[in-house]
Amino acid sequence: AQSVTQLGSHVSVSEGALVLLRCNYSSSVPPYLFWYVQYPNQGLQLLLKYTSAATLVKGINGFEAEFKKSETSFHLTKPSAHMSDAAEYFCAVGAGTASKLTFGTGTRLQVTL
Amino acid sequence: NAGVTQTPKFRILKIGQSMTLQCAQDMNHNYMYWYRQDPGMGLKLIYYSVGAGITDKGEVPNGYNVSRSTTEDFPLRLELAAPSQTSVYFCASSYSPGQGVYEQYFGPGTRLTVT
Numbered sequence A: 001a002q003s004v005t006q007l008g009s010h011v012s013v014s015e016g017a018l019v020l021l022r023c024n025y026s027s028s029v030p031p032y033l034f035w036y037v038q039y040p041n042q043g044l045q046l047l048l049k050y051t052s053a054a055t056l057v058k059g060i061n062g063f064e065a066e067f068k069k070s071e072t073s074f075h076l077t078k079p080s081a082h083m084s085d086a087a088e089y090f091c092a093v094g095a096g097t098a099s100k101l102t103f104g105t106g107t108r109l110q111v112t113l
Numbered sequence B: 001n002a003g004v005t006q007t008p009k010f011r012i013l014k015i016g017q018s019m020t021l022q023c024a025q026d027m028n029h030n031y032m033y034w035y036r037q038d039p040g041m042g043l044k045l046i047y048y049s050v051g052a053g054i055t056d057k058g059e060v061p062n063g064y065n066v067s068r069s070t071t072e073d074f075p076l077r078l079e080l081a082a083p084s085q086t087s088v089y090f091c092a093s094s095y096s097p098g099q100g101v102y103e104q105y106f107g108p109g110t111r112l113t114v115t
Helices: none
Strands: A001-009 A012-015 A018-028 A032-038 A044-049 A056-058 A064-066 A072-080 A087-094 A099-104 A105-113 B003-006 B011-015 B019-025 B032-037 B042-049 B054-055 B064-066 B076-078 B086-094 B110-115
Touching: A001 A087, A001 A099, A001 B086, A012 A018, A012 B019, A018 A032, A018 A105, A032 A064, A032 A072, A044 A056, A044 A064, A044 A105, A056 A105, A072 A087, A105 B011, B003 B086, B019 B032, B042 B064
Parallel strands: A012 A105, B011 B110
Antiparallel strands: A001 A018, A018 A072, A032 A044, A032 A087, A056 A064, A064 A072, A087 A099, A087 A105, B003 B019, B019 B076, B032 B042, B032 B086, B042 B054, B064 B076, B086 B110
16 A cells, blocks of 8 residues: 655745655555645646656756655655645546555645745 | 546536536547546546447446447536435546556546535
């Protein structure tokens, strides 16, 4: 079975500051890991995915995530926050059949001036 | 491509009523999924399908039914609606050519209120 824990349901940063959203996973097999973003009243949009090709994964909108097997973590970062980054972010782990994903409970990112 | 489309966007049901949430994708994806999203709970998988005529239960299937007669469509049926089914429902699809886990593409959601 797989699971994901996202630490911090709400994160607030100033515009221009570093964004760090935490995700820890549990998986009995090598995991596939994903970050999705959800803007208000919209569906989820893929930010990036880890599929074992490289431990540092670059995604859209300047986001990246690093897979650390020893820490079972896949934290999402962005060097400089922009007001348009305000949204909810979900980490997900996939393994097994049918490309099923298990989602974390989400982290709402607030960006202040 | 329109991607994944869902109808309706909003719906209010009375307790005991039934309805069907529609989902369609035009990307020729073989896998499709239904999730519900509740505040602070993330997304929970209701049902999924790996191809036309094949469906299976997810984590929270009680009170729901699905069918998949074509590759494009994956409707979700609510029978005897209950207040606990008040939620936002998302449909997603994925193209999986073989082993591995592939990204899912999401529709815009249906916000359902049962009163």
